[in-house]
Amino acid sequence: MRNFVILGLAVAASVAIPAVYQSDPEAFHQFLKPAGEATVAPAEPAPALKIVASPVPAAPEVLLGRKVKVSADARGHFIADFKLNGRSVEGIVDTGATTVAINRSTARHIGISLRKDDFKHEVKTANGVTRAAGVVIERMQIGRIVVENVPAAVLEDAALDGTLVGMSFLSRLSKFQVEDGALLLVQ
Known part of the structure; x- marks a missing residue:
């Protein structure tokens, strides 16, 4: 039973991660950066x-x-x-x-x-x-x-x-x- 729960969580994560990435890729990348890494905001391009x-x-x-x-x-x-x-x-x-x-x-x-x-x-x-x-x-x-x-x-x-x-x-x-x-x- 425990293996099914773990499998279910893995499947849910594999579906949720792409959806979260599509909704806000920048926030997703910020989440994955190491804690001590500095962030430099890129220059804003002309709006598309x-x-x-x-x-x-x-x-x-x-x-x-x-x-x-x-x-x-x-x-x-x-x-x-x-x-x-x-x-x-x-x-x-x-x-x-x-x-x-x-x-x-x-x-x-x-x-x-x-x-x-x-x-x-x-x-x-x-x-x-x-x-x-x-x-x-x-x-x-x-x-x-x-x-x-x-x-x-x-x-x-x-x-x-x-x-x-x-x-x-x-x-x-x-x-x-x-x-x-x-x-x-x-x-």
Whole structure:
């Protein structure tokens, strides 16, 4: 019986430690430092637009035809897996965003390479003004909904943490609406 209790505690710790780390990595690292070690606070970088997604987004419900229903998470956000140029990317649907916005790492992941001088457009974000590169995503897909040649903005990783699915994608659908706590997308 004692072995089962020890095994149960080990399993609980293996589940709890990653959750604690995700919620506050800096506090976790502070906890692990030896007692006599001095701490030097790093210089604060420019704030990034941080997209905090659910630990595991609910899979979108693919309906008959070219319809998809995305349930809201606990905070009311609509987060789902999209395919950008055939690569899976988690995105948060943002009707307030003029265009699809991705960061530079995501751009690389979906096969878009950029140079520093490509970042020539000034854009306004929730955290202020930053530079962006204009690109076209050849193919965006969620469920059976497929939209080709979607205009997008690429921001540096420090300015955007995640993917925003904005109006440059949504406006190409025949309908999108919220009903019963879910976002219905129809092509």
